[in-house]
Amino acid sequence: xxxxxxxxxxxxxxxxxxxxxxxxxxxxxxxxxxxxxxxxxxxxxxxxxxxxxxxxxxxxxxxxxxxxxxxxxxxxxxxxxxxxxxxxxxxxxxxxxxxxxxxxxxxxxxxxxxxxxxxxxxxxxxxxxxxxxxxxxxxxxxxxxxxxxxxxxxxxxxxxxxxxxxxxxxxxxxxxxxxxxxxxxxxxxxxxxxxxxxxxxxxxxxxxxxxxxxxxxxxxxxxxxxxxxxxxxxxxxxxxxxxxxxxxxxxxxxxxxxxxxxxxxxxxxxxxxxxxxxxxxxxxxxxxxxxxxxxxxxxxxxxxxxxxxxxxxxxxxxxxxxxxxxxxxxxxxxxxxxxxxxxxxxxxxxxxxxxxxxxxxxxxxxxxxxxxxxxxxxxxxxxxxxxxxxxxxxxxxxxxxxxxxxxxxxxxxxxxxxxxxxxxxxxxxxxxxxxxxxxxxxxxxxxxxxxxxxxxxxxxxxxxxxxxxxxxxxxxxxxxxxxxxxxxxxxxxxxxxxxxxxxxxxxxxxxxxxxxxxxxxxxxxxxxxxxxxxxxxxxxxxxxxxxxxxxxxxxxxxxxxxxxxxxxxxxxxxxxxxxxxxxxxxxxxxxxxxxxxxxxxxxxxxxxxxxxxxxxxxxxxxxxxxxxxxxxxxxxxxxxxxxxxxxxxxxxxxxxxxxxxxxxxxxxxxxxxxxxxxxxxxxxxxxxxxxxxxxxxxxxxxxxxxxxxxxxxxxxxxxxxxxxxxxxxxxxxxxxxxxxxxxxxxxxxxxxxxxxxxxxxxxxxxxxxxxxxxxxxxxxxxxxxxxxxxxxxxxxxxxxxxxxxxxxxxxxxxxxxxxxxxxxxxxxxxxxxxxxxxxxxxxxxxxxxxxxxxxxxxxxxxxxxxxxxxxxxxxxxxxxxxxxxxxxxxxxxxxxxxxxxxxxxxxxxxxxxxxxxx
Numbered sequence: 001x002x003x004x005x006x007x008x009x010x011x012x013x014x015x016x017x018x019x020x021x022x023x024x025x026x027x028x029x030x031x032x033x034x035x036x037x038x039x040x041x042x043x044x045x046x047x048x049x050x051x052x053x054x055x056x057x058x059x060x061x062x063x064x065x066x067x068x069x070x071x072x073x074x075x076x077x078x079x080x081x082x083x084x085x086x087x088x089x090x091x092x093x094x095x096x097x098x099x100x101x102x103x104x105x106x107x108x109x110x111x112x113x114x115x116x117x118x119x120x121x122x123x124x125x126x127x128x129x130x131x132x133x134x135x136x137x138x139x140x141x142x143x144x145x146x147x148x149x150x151x152x153x154x155x156x157x158x159x160x161x162x163x164x165x166x167x168x169x170x171x172x173x174x175x176x177x178x179x180x181x182x183x184x185x186x187x188x189x190x191x192x193x194x195x196x197x198x199x200x201x202x203x204x205x206x207x208x209x210x211x212x213x214x215x216x217x218x219x220x221x222x223x224x225x226x227x228x229x230x231x232x233x234x235x236x237x238x239x240x241x242x243x244x245x246x247x248x249x250x251x252x253x254x255x256x257x258x259x260x261x262x263x264x265x266x267x268x269x270x271x272x273x274x275x276x277x278x279x280x281x282x283x284x285x286x287x288x289x290x291x292x293x294x295x296x297x298x299x300x301x302x303x304x305x306x307x308x309x310x311x312x313x314x315x316x317x318x319x320x321x322x323x324x325x326x327x328x329x330x331x332x333x334x335x336x337x338x339x340x341x342x343x344x345x346x347x348x349x350x351x352x353x354x355x356x357x358x359x360x361x362x363x364x365x366x367x368x369x370x371x372x373x374x375x376x377x378x379x380x381x382x383x384x385x386x387x388x389x390x391x392x393x394x395x396x397x398x399x400x401x402x403x404x405x406x407x408x409x410x411x412x413x414x415x416x417x418x419x420x421x422x423x424x425x426x427x428x429x430x431x432x433x434x435x436x437x438x439x440x441x442x443x444x445x446x447x448x449x450x451x452x453x454x455x456x457x458x459x460x461x462x463x464x465x466x467x468x469x470x471x472x473x474x475x476x477x478x479x480x481x482x483x484x485x486x487x488x489x490x491x492x493x494x495x496x497x498x499x500x501x502x503x504x505x506x507x508x509x510x511x512x513x514x515x516x517x518x519x520x521x522x523x524x525x526x527x528x529x530x531x532x533x534x535x536x537x538x539x540x541x542x543x544x545x546x547x548x549x550x551x552x553x554x555x556x557x558x559x560x561x562x563x564x565x566x567x568x569x570x571x572x573x574x575x576x577x578x579x580x581x582x583x584x585x586x587x588x589x590x591x592x593x594x595x596x597x598x599x600x601x602x603x604x605x606x607x608x609x610x611x612x613x614x615x616x617x618x619x620x621x622x623x624x625x626x627x628x629x630x631x632x633x634x635x636x637x638x639x640x641x642x643x644x645x646x647x648x649x650x651x652x653x654x655x656x657x658x659x660x661x662x663x664x665x666x667x668x669x670x671x672x673x674x675x676x677x678x679x680x681x682x683x684x685x686x687x688x689x690x691x692x693x694x695x696x697x698x699x700x701x702x703x704x705x706x707x708x709x710x711x712x713x714x715x716x717x718x719x720x721x722x723x724x725x726x727x728x729x730x731x732x733x734x735x736x737x738x739x740x741x742x743x744x745x746x747x748x749x750x751x752x753x754x755x756x757x758x759x760x761x762x763x764x765x766x767x768x769x770x771x772x773x774x775x776x777x778x779x780x781x782x783x784x785x786x787x788x789x790x791x792x793x794x795x796x797x798x799x800x801x802x803x804x805x806x807x808x809x810x811x812x813x814x815x816x817x818x819x820x821x822x823x824x825x826x827x828x829x830x831x832x833x834x835x836x837x838x839x840x841x842x843x844x845x846x847x848x849x850x851x852x853x854x855x856x857x858x859x860x861x862x863x864x865x866x867x868x869x870x871x872x873x874x875x876x877x878x879x880x881x882x883x884x885x886x887x888x889x890x891x892x893x894x895x896x897x898x899x900x901x902x903x904x905x906x907x908x909x910x911x912x913x914x915x916x917x918x
Contacts, residue, residue, distance in 0.1 A: 025055040041075040048072040066096045086114035105135050121155035142176045158187035178211030185220045205243050215291045234318035241312040247304040261285045306341035326352035347378050350385045362389035380413035396430035417450040431782050433467035458489040470500035491521040510537040528554050528561035544572045583609040601638035620649050632678035634713035643685035680708035699725045711741020716749035753786035790816045790826035828858035844875035866903035
């Protein structure tokens with residue numbers, strides 16, 4: 001910003017000067033006065049200059065000079081001939097013994113002005129000082145004060161200007177106080193006095209709406225904030241930038257101000273106000289018009305708001321206040337038109353949300369960015385950041401798709417290798433281990449010289465480990481160590497090889513390699529887990545004491561593994577039948593780790609030792625005491641384990657009634673939002689008592705408990721039980737929410753098999769076969785040894801058969817029949833389903849063999865035996881083998897255990913029809 005000096009009206013178009021050579025002195029003066037009065041300043045100047053040239057040396061001229069020179073000076077000022085005007089003013093004061101006070105006041109003012117324009121700053125300063133001293137009550141004093149300070153500033157004397165305005169500003173009118181504030185703020189900035197400038201800004205900001213040069217005031221505040229930002233003084237920068245008006249608000253205010261000033265000027269002219277008031281108002285209008293015009297024409301005008309907000313966001317980022325920065329940047333993305341500043345700011349926005357782990361906001365911002373900047377150079381990075389957010393959300397399927405899209409669409413982008421790698425990592429997290437391994441395997445071929453090749457090799461080995469293929473994992477980790485003996489994953493690879501040996505039950509190798517790892521990498525992050533594995537290996541090898549020694553070496557600071565080791569030590573003591581030592585061991589844990597979520601588990605084992613010593617009363621007291629203390633604490637999940645143990649301590653019908661009475665009282669006393677956890681546990685415990693005796697009552701209790709559960713803290717057992725109950729009661733949404741919550745917050749819980757199976761059933765019921773098959777596929781991939789396997793495979797087969805994918809359906813049913821863990825009743829059902837597949841394909845001969853296997857091998861399950869007889873007879877009918885059909889129906893009707901079945905009634909009708917037909 002430059003110092004603004006007062007201006008005069010623009011000169012009228014040039015006029016042809018008359019030939020004055022033939023005029024007398026009196027005629028020249030008279031014509032000059034007339035031209036001056038008519039504001040014909042060029043003509044007036046010509047006449048007055050002609051007078052001086054022809055008659056200036058005469059005695060008559062000397063008498064006329066005091067009247068003529070002021071008019072000549074003002075004419076030249078109006079023509080912006082400041083040097084000539086100054087010459088006339090100085091001549092006037094030199095040749096006029098007794099100047100008229102009003103004329104002297106006017107000319108002294110313009111003398112200072114002309115000296116300013118001539119950059120005679122010392123002379124101007126002296127003139128203005130003289131003016132203030134000799135005309136202290138002049139209406140021009142406020143203007144002179146501002147001009148004096150402006151002159152000092154233009155001359156580089158900012159300290160003098162600052163001090164002078166500090167001394168005089170309080171007495172100025174509101175408009176001039178605002179001009180003084182802008183001048184003072186400018187000088188403070190120019191002299192590097194930023195702290196003082198901030199103090200002034202804070203003092204004057206409440207009055208900023210009255211400042212005439214509001215654009216300049218805001219520009220200076222923006223400049224001050226930017227300077228503080230560059231110096232790393234973020235708090236001060238924020239204080240400035242938060243006081244800068246947005247561009248549209250600034251323009252609206254100044255346009256309204258202009259309208260008001262123009263109205264005041266028009267009113268002043270209409271009432272013939274004094275010239276000074278009219279001139280002042282016209283100058284105010286000119287100042288605001290010029291400032292607004294220059295602001296609109298400035299290079300920064302279009303990016304004014306985006307630059308302001310970006311600086312403010314940068315200041316918040318400097319203070320690591322990422323949320324505030326993100327909120328500012330989000331407004332930019334939502335409200336401002338697309339420009340390079342907004343584009344860069346939007347990238348920073350996504351990084352901010354990522355930094356504070358607001359994954360949902362990061363994803364949403366990435367989506368809006370792609371719409372607003374469809375051709376941005378940042379699209380690859382935006383996609384990558386979106387994938388990271390989806391990975392952490394966790395929305396793993398979306399994350400995989402996003403990373404894949406980035407790598408495929410922008411193969412030459414710098415971020416492409418990382419996106420491809422992160423796709424593999426998301427696949428690992430989604431437990432799609434085979435696909436993850438394939439991705440990591442492709443990485444070095446696709447990105448031959450990328451630094452992430454090392455990472456890809458290591459995580460390929462991890463993929464095999466997670467896929468329960470320890471042999472291949474060990475081989476890949478060995479390959480990694482050979483290629484990168486001092487790589488960043490060297491210690492991890494050594495650990496993982498030992499881990500894989502343990503997983504392969506090669507305990508001797510595991511003990512040897514874990515010991516080597518602990519010796520070579522004593523400070524590595526895997527030390528605590530390695531000690532747990534070492535203890536397990538020794539115990540599996542039969543050396544319980546060495547196992548306990550390994551567990552005892554785990555540092556308490558490694559809470560998770562320390563506690564794991566502690567409870568494994570307890571297991572070893574149990575195996576050694578050292579019940580007293582086990583009790584003391586767990587009592588020590590209770591005493592030293594009162595805040596541990598596993599505290600109820602320790603109490604369970606204390607009670608268990610009492611039970612082994614036939615001290616049931618002590619066990620009951622211990623368990624109820626723990627429930628009283630921790631029953632409403634969601635973080636103490638092991639509380640649930642105390643209820644089944646308690647139930648065993650209340651034998652017989654009387655004992656069961658007593659136990660149920662106490663549970664009912666516990667639930668009744670736990671009403672209200674603050675006791676949801678305790679009430680849900682009490683209801684669940686009652687349901688577990690009733691689930692075999694009265695399943696319907698158990699389901700109702702679980703349905704009552706379900707709304708009290710918080711999936712983020714509730715145990716997976718309770719989530720699964722309540723979700724199953726809701727599903728039975730046809731509350732599909734409630735069930736789906738609990739199943740989904742179980743998977744999200746307990747992704748490796750044993751009960752995840754029930755969640756996948758339940759979600760598959762719900763999706764199938766809703767008609768979404770794709771989703772159902774996807775859940776069943778996840779069930780097969782991520783669960784082992786589940787008792788639900790037979791049911792899931794048969795549901796899967798039914799969906800595949802409905803799609804006429806009979807071969808795939810048959811494969812699923814063959815797994816049911818072959819799997820040793822599937823119950824025989826389920827095998828019988830699967831065989832019937834298998835036969836039905838042949839019938840749907842119009843292959844009755846193939847179906848008969850499967851139906852006959854049911855009533856030959858699985859006679860204990862009459863429902864499926866009856867159905868297999870009926871279907872077998874129908875198959876014979878299709879083959880026109882009537883005699884065999886009749887024998888099959890007769891055999892069904894001859895079975896007393898099947899006589900009341902619906903299939904028997906149908907067979908009787910079919911038999912009558914066949915015989916009648918015969």
